[in-house]
Amino acid sequence: MGAPQLDTRPPVADMATPETFSRPTQPTQPMQPTQQAPSTKHATHEPMVDTSRELRPTAQQALANWWNHKLPPTARMLLTQLGVAVAVVLVVLPLASSLGWFGLHTAAPSSASPASQMTMGMTTNPPSPNAPAHPLYNPQAPAAAQGDIVNVHLTTKETLVSIAPGIAYQAWTFNGTVPGPVIRVRQGQTVHFTLTNGDSAMSHSIDFHAAQTAWNINYQPVAPGASLTFDWVANYPGAFLYHCGTPPVMEHMANGMYGAIIVDPANGWATPAQEYVLVQSEFYTQRAANGTYTLDSAKMMNSAPDYVTFNGYANQYSQQPLTVQKGQRVRLFVINAGPTHFSAFHVIGAIFSDSYVDGNPANHMQGNQTLTIPPGGGVVAELTMPEAGEYPFLTHSFMDASMGASGLIKATP
Ligand SMILES: [Cu+2]
Numbered sequence: 001m002g003a004p005q006l007d008t009r010p011p012v013a014d015m016a017t018p019e020t021f022s023r024p025t026q027p028t029q030p031m032q033p034t035q036q037a038p039s040t041k042h043a044t045h046e047p048m049v050d051t052s053r054e055l056r057p058t059a060q061q062a063l064a065n066w067w068n069h070k071l072p073p074t075a076r077m078l079l080t081q082l083g084v085a086v087a088v089v090l091v092v093l094p095l096a097s098s099l100g101w102f103g104l105h106t107a108a109p110s111s112a113s114p115a116s117q118m119t120m121g122m123t124t125n126p127p128s129p130n131a132p133a134h135p136l137y138n139p140q141a142p143a144a145a146q147g148d149i150v151n152v153h154l155t156t157k158e159t160l161v162s163i164a165p166g167i168a169y170q171a172w173t174f175n176g177t178v179p180g181p182v183i184r185v186r187q188g189q190t191v192h193f194t195l196t197n198g199d200s201a202m203s204h205s206i207d208f209h210a211a212q213t214a215w216n217i218n219y220q221p222v223a224p225g226a227s228l229t230f231d232w233v234a235n236y237p238g239a240f241l242y243h244c245g246t247p248p249v250m251e252h253m254a255n256g257m258y259g260a261i262i263v264d265p266a267n268g269w270a271t272p273a274q275e276y277v278l279v280q281s282e283f284y285t286q287r288a289a290n291g292t293y294t295l296d297s298a299k300m301m302n303s304a305p306d307y308v309t310f311n312g313y314a315n316q317y318s319q320q321p322l323t324v325q326k327g328q329r330v331r332l333f334v335i336n337a338g339p340t341h342f343s344a345f346h347v348i349g350a351i352f353s354d355s356y357v358d359g360n361p362a363n364h365m366q367g368n369q370t371l372t373i374p375p376g377g378g379v380v381a382e383l384t385m386p387e388a389g390e391y392p393f394l395t396h397s398f399m400d401a402s403m404g405a406s407g408l409i410k411a412t413p
Contacts, residue, residue: 127166180259239359314404338375
């Protein structure tokens, strides 16, 4: 095949703004029913101090006196219970809800999207004026290239992308999207690769995790306007990351310079399946003067992202689910671009019948519930849903899921 093609389907309408949850406001402190009456020891043992306080009790003291001596015990008990009930409603329930004690795994009405359940931690960044429409990142794995030699051409490009509803980010990209295009080759093929730096101001480079080639020769910075070409052989099958390796690497990656490359086993995969590609990554944002967002290096160094996404946009597959027929095998190529957070990849309501660390069939595991994917790692995860319905996928690191790293697989009857 030639250069990997971007998804050219017409843009899908931008998804509705997921419901955001404001943090519970501090409730008014309920009355303190256990307030004790003022001690009389004060007046007894320290008569030289100002006794006017005893002569003219404060409102609090008067209330305490009324509570302890004037109010019938039955009324005290009722008011105490009322106070506890108010405290539960105002404090305990919102706190428990915010901590997720009620559980995301509990049955939800089918109309409630996982996005609305999992966006509690999402930042409240104000929207950017004129944020670009978000074309759904096509999650379907492309067909593998044919022939012994595959030409792959990537061009770096700085561009504005949306990473969440209304949030425009000044991204650094391969071919204009975050992630860059999915590349798919077959074990044994030679990849004839060219990187062109389409930017005007800074160098970029390439690092294929699927390749075996000298870093100081082929992974070196490519100057603005220049190109670098080299060949490499796809010796190992798997689900791999590619990324820019120009220092500071974390900055180039946090700005969007990564993508997935699939290397099919020489003899193909054992079973036919519906195939999807998911690239998890973090975004660390600060608002620029024009209302768009750019990288916040301090947040990046503190590992405190504002968004964690699959394929570059928070919760995008909650409204546009991955689909499969019930009983049909799904093969997920899941890559974690990081740059820092591990992924605990999980599908609610499903078990991975077969999974392969880094996507290599030799690394076969069975019956997994949650798969650890390190930054810079990948996995091929296969699953089958015997029942029609919705199956949310997410990272079980729930802080990250709450910031956008979740979506839906819909099994049709
Ligand atoms: Cu770069």
